[in-house]
Amino acid sequence: GAVVSQHPSRVICKSGTSVKIECRSLDFQATTMFWYRQFPKQSLMLMATSNEGSKATYEQGVEKDKFLINHASLTLSTLTVTSAHPEDSSFYICSAKRPGQSSYEQYFGPGTRLTVT
Amino acid sequence: GDSVTQMEGPVTLSEEAFLTINCTYTATGYPSLFWYVQYPGEGLQLLLKATKADDKGSNKGFEATYRKETTSFHLEKGSVQVSDSAVYFCALRMDQKLVFGQGTRLTINP
DSSP: OOOEEEEOSEEEEOTTOOEEEEEEESSSOOSEEEEEEEOTTSOEEEEEEEETTSOOEEOTTOOTTTEEEEEEETTEEEEEEOSOOGGGOEEEEEEEEOTTOOGGGOEEOOOEEEEEO | OOEEEEOOSOEEEETTOOEEEOEEEEOSSOOEEEEEEEOTTSOOEEEEEEOSTTOEEEETTEEEEOBTTTTBOOEEESSOOGGGOEEEEEEEEETTEEEEOOOEEEEEEO
């Protein structure tokens, strides 16, 4: 099946710094990518939907200036957590969809655990 | 808003045991329902789906039936294997967006 990778798998950063997480579709072109966030023992929450070449659509309550999403190519989307704080510590998961696929047919990455100290 | 509630884990069973993971949902319309599975170190994968009431989704020995009257989509398997150890997520789709439950970690002991 299609593979989506994320890098890094784990990252620790200091409060006030920014951290970038990459999401790549390895064997297909993804016109749409999604970013989710998961707190311990809680659901995956959709943060934003990004379409290649256009601005991301953020879900209600997600700060677009804090969580910068760039989908500059058909195989790469990045999430940058700016001025990170301990409350941003979480598990971030991306997914990607082929053109024409239904939204449930997303291919998910393995996730990135962010810890802000 | 729309939401999904799963039974809290972790769940630990012996090989060949019967599995049920409960899932209920709240939605304003008639969503499609899904179960995803996440094996260690991998991304979530679609396990099965049901798009309307009374539909039964099945895959790899797992089954779930869309019950509109009880707003439920419980996952079942008659005889689990060690290789079924994973985290299972129930989800619904409304307006092209997926809404997930919190996940249930399942461990199968030999």
